Amino acid sequence: MRVCCHGCVFVALFLLPAGCGDRQPNRPDSAPPGDGPGVQAVAPGVGSSGGMSDLEKVRASDVNILFIGNSHTVMHDLPGLVCRMVQFRHPGKKVYAHFVGVPFLEDAARDPRCKEEIESRPWKFVVLQAQKISASGRFDYSRKEGIEIAKVAKGRGAAVFFFSEWGLQGVAGDGPRTEKIYREMARAAGVGVAPVGRAWDLALQAGRTCRSTPATATTSRRWVRS
Numbered sequence: 001m002r003v004c005c006h007g008c009v010f011v012a013l014f015l016l017p018a019g020c021g022d023r024q025p026n027r028p029d030s031a032p033p034g035d036g037p038g039v040q041a042v043a044p045g046v047g048s049s050g051g052m053s054d055l056e057k058v059r060a061s062d063v064n065i066l067f068i069g070n071s072h073t074v075m076h077d078l079p080g081l082v083c084r085m086v087q088f089r090h091p092g093k094k095v096y097a098h099f100v101g102v103p104f105l106e107d108a109a110r111d112p113r114c115k116e117e118i119e120s121r122p123w124k125f126v127v128l129q130a131q132k133i134s135a136s137g138r139f140d141y142s143r144k145e146g147i148e149i150a151k152v153a154k155g156r157g158a159a160v161f162f163f164s165e166w167g168l169q170g171v172a173g174d175g176p177r178t179e180k181i182y183r184e185m186a187r188a189a190g191v192g193v194a195p196v197g198r199a200w201d202l203a204l205q206a207g208r209t210c211r212s213t214p215a216t217a218t219t220s221r222r223w224v225r226s
Contacts (some may be wrong), residue, residue, distance in 0.1 A: 052113070053098035058121045061096035066117055066158075068100045068108050068149070069129030072165050104132040109145035118153050126153040127194070129163035131185065133178055143185050150189035160191035167197055175201065 058064050063086055067079045079097040086095050100117060102108040105128060118126065128150055132141040146162070153160045164182040167175025175197035186193045 053117060053121055054096075055121060057096045058098075058123065060094060062093040063090070063095045063125070064121075064123055065095075065097040065125040065127060066100070066121070066123045066153075067097060067127045067129070068102060068105075068114055068117075069127070069163060070101060070103055073127070073129045073163065074099055074101060102130060104130050105146035105149065106132060106142055108149055114149065118149070118156060118158075123153065123156070123158045126150075126158040126160045127163050128153075128160065129165065131162070131181060133181055135168060137177060143181070143188075147185050147189045150185070150191045154189065154191055160189070161194045162186050162191065163194050164197050166199075166201070 053066070065079065065082065067073050073079065079099050083095045083097050087093065098117070100108070100111070100113050102111055102114070108114045108128075108130070117123075128146060131143065131146050134141065150160045150162065162182040162185055164179040167173075167178060179193070179195055179197050182193050
């Protein structure tokens, strides 16, 4: 049974952290504005697309994906990895992805690039990452901007996924807490969630398994690194 492109993109997003390094999320651990010093909206390592997407390539592609996020999306060329995974399952399909770098989703709501990309291109998929989440869990940050972006993209006909990052290393329960926030945002917007944090846990588990079972080590390592 062939998997449709919609499902294939979701599976690709689910598996995309495999092979990445340990995560130290770029998360604030200070109070929201008005409750403390706040956070400077700077995300080290965040790249940008360097301009608008190629409209003709968006239109000509069978599968096109707009990624909006920060370093957790752009590091290790995750948009390119997802494209390669989709092409592997559907060799005859034309796949195109574009990345717009933002520190947090609240910044994306004020970024004219994001608005123009969503409203002027026929994106089939939009992936949203970089909700501001307190590393300590003591503070709550606005979610309305991310929810609104998701609603706009959905209204334009795109299948929208929030990218739930993997948890802080050594902090029990951080991954599920992060996913819970994204799932609540997704329910409010009527969109989906790519549970990347759980995929990361599976990748780590597979790495431990391949070390303990030499007979399957080669296959497991290849999966973890692919």
